[in-house]
Amino acid sequence: MQKPIAELIRQRYSCRKYQDKPIDGGQQRLLSDFLGLKSAGPLGARARFVLVAASDRDRQSLKGLGTYGFIRGAVGFIVGAAERAPRDLEDYGYLMEHAVVFATDLGLGTCWLGGTFSKSGFAKKIAVTAREIMPAVAVVGYIAEDSRFGGWIRKRAGSDLQFPWESLFFDEKFGEPLTPERAGFYAEPLEMVRLAPSASNKQPWRIVRVGEALHFFLQRTKGYGEGSLLFRVLHLADLQRVDMGIAMCHFELTARELGLTGHWVIDEPDIKKPDKNMEYTVSWKRALV
Numbered sequence: 450m451q452k453p454i455a456e457l458i459r460q461r462y463s464c465r466k467y468q469d470k471p472i473d474g475g476q477q478r479l480l481s482d483f484l485g486l487k488s489a490g491p492l493g494a495r496a497r498f499v500l501v502a503a504s505d506r507d508r509q510s511l512k513g514l515g516t517y518g519f520i521r522g523a524v525g526f527i528v529g530a531a532e533r534a535p536r537d538l539e540d541y542g543y544l545m546e547h548a549v550v551f552a553t554d555l556g557l558g559t560c561w562l563g564g565t566f567s568k569s570g571f572a573k574k575i576a577v578t579a580r581e582i583m584p585a586v587a588v589v590g591y592i593a594e595d596s597r598f599g600g601w602i603r604k605r606a607g608s609d610l611q612f613p614w615e616s617l618f619f620d621e622k623f624g625e626p627l628t629p630e631r632a633g634f635y636a637e638p639l640e641m642v643r644l645a646p647s648a649s650n651k652q653p654w655r656i657v658r659v660g661e662a663l664h665f666f667l668q669r670t671k672g673y674g675e676g677s678l679l680f681r682v683l684h685l686a687d688l689q690r691v692d693m694g695i696a697m698c699h700f701e702l703t704a705r706e707l708g709l710t711g712h713w714v715i716d717e718p719d720i721k722k723p724d725k726n727m728e729y730t731v732s733w734k735r736a737l738v
């Protein structure tokens with residue numbers, strides 16, 4: 450990437466209005482080559498991604514796919530398929546968000562779209578098999594000129610809607626806020642998690658630092674995720690697990706750029722959870738050199 454990760458993450462927002470102009474051939478190649486490099490997520494699920502041009506039909510079909518924003522002028526989509534695996538949705542989120550950050554570096558606007566894509570025309574574009582899932586796609590294209598100002602206002606409004614540190618990050622146990630000062634060199638990677646996109650902007654990630662390890666938990670929104678009526682009726686993918694993968698991506702890319710080496714492990718710590726809607730996802734363990 451050309452620009453620092455933190456700058457790209459701060460620059461990104463969900464763009465919902467695009468210029469009616471195809472993505473430049475050189476940029477298409479760079480993005481497609483980048484997508485071609487992705488094959489497995491950090492938690493072991495295999496996935497593949499491609500860039501496709503949007504047809505008028507795709508734009509129409511978006512309306513029936515349970516996507517809640519109104520996207521105008523979409524010219525391209527990043528579509529993907531992950532093989533079913535225990536952490537497939539987290540890995541899908543991680544890999545797709547890496548592509549979103551890469552597209553941001555190319556100066557392109559993006560917007561995640563979650564919905565029931567596995568049986569849609571989008572799934573046909575990448576020939577999703579029965580062993581695979583397609584929980585979301587991303588729109589990509591040139592940000593419409595006149596939406597830039599609107600985008601800025603929206604971003605400002607949006608950033609006011611991001612939860613503060615004390616609601617998201619904890620020291621040793623839930624209920625004990627982790628301040629940026631106490632987070633030390635983890636302050637920037639955690640701030641980049643705070644700015645991550647999430648389905649319906651629910652920001653479900655909660656992180657507890659214990660010593661040199663950071664434990665990532667999913668605070669489920671009641672009536673939203675797996676098991677809820679809404680989820681069953683609409684056959685929605687468990688997008689809050691995708692959100693966790695997005696948070697992992699922002700955290701890891703920022704940490705690595707700062708030279709903080711480490712790795713992901715699934716090893717639930719003995720931490721008292723505040724309620725039954727809090728689920729353990731993964732931990733980042735620092736590699737001490």
Ligand SMILES: Cc1cc2nc3c(=O)[nH]c(=O)nc-3n(C[C@H](O)[C@H](O)[C@H](O)COP(=O)(O)O)c2cc1C
Pocket residue numbers: 461462463464465515516517518519560561562563564585604607644645646647648649650688691692695
């Ligand atoms: C998994 C996922 C699914 C999303 N689905 C939609 C969608 O269907 N329609 C839409 O307009 N925005 C969608 N979004 C964008 C979120 O609404 C947006 O990320 C959130 O409101 C925060 O705003 P920001 O991305 O501008 O920072 C989705 C985001 C994620 C991560």
